[in-house]
Amino acid sequence: MTVVGIAGDTRQYGPGSAPQPELFMPYEQHPETSTDLTLVVRGMTPPGALSETLRRKAHDLSSDVPVEFTTLEATVSEDVAVPRFRALLLSLFAGLAVCLATAGAYSVMAYVLGQRTNEMGVRLALGASRSDVFGIMLRQGMRLTVVGTALGLGVAVAATRLLKSMLFEVRATDPATYAAVVALVGCAALAAAYIPARRAAKVDPMVALRYE
Secondary structure, eight states, X not given: OOOXXXXXXXXXXXXXXOOBOOOOOOGGGOSSOOSXXXXXXXXXXXXXXXXXXXXXXXXXXXXXXXXXXXXXXXHHHHHXXXXXXXXXXXXXXXXXXXXXXXXXXXXXXXXXXXXXXXXXXXXXXXXXXXXXXXXXXXXXXXXXXXXXXXXXXXHXXXXXXXXXXXXXXXOSSOHHHHHHHHHHHHHHHHHHHHXXXXXXXXXXXXXXXXXX
């Protein structure tokens, strides 16, 4: 055979497969016989109209050979149907996990800081200013948020190794995704810290002393 050009590697077994060397040969000179033949046609007309034209042409050439038509988009869509479904399920569970993490961060933060409300009242009775009390509560909330976020990011980065086989031309450690989740959870934690801190700064010192 005469080499007339060089072809690039092709993903023969789906988008997730590794590219493999590809060789194009004339059908009649192919060493392996085949009972089917695939023709790729590019046209400017809609696929429906093009398929009818090709069907008539194939019938004129050989009326006893069955012909099946599809589009390249449909073929690719069918090929990635299973990975797409897995990605959809993973996205749904990930969204649920983010909602649970946000609600959990808010609830835990509000509870932990709410437990110190009476302590802040005692501090006010001993001469602390309301801005000092507010700052103490807010700093504790942000400290817990930073520690929890750092631990969560570490676990998330370690778990991305399990997702690489499901991704195609997308990095498992996408900075935008991590930044969005951290911002969402951080805002929820900030709100959870702000509300108890504001409440503690307004507590009546006499009420706190009677409680103690």
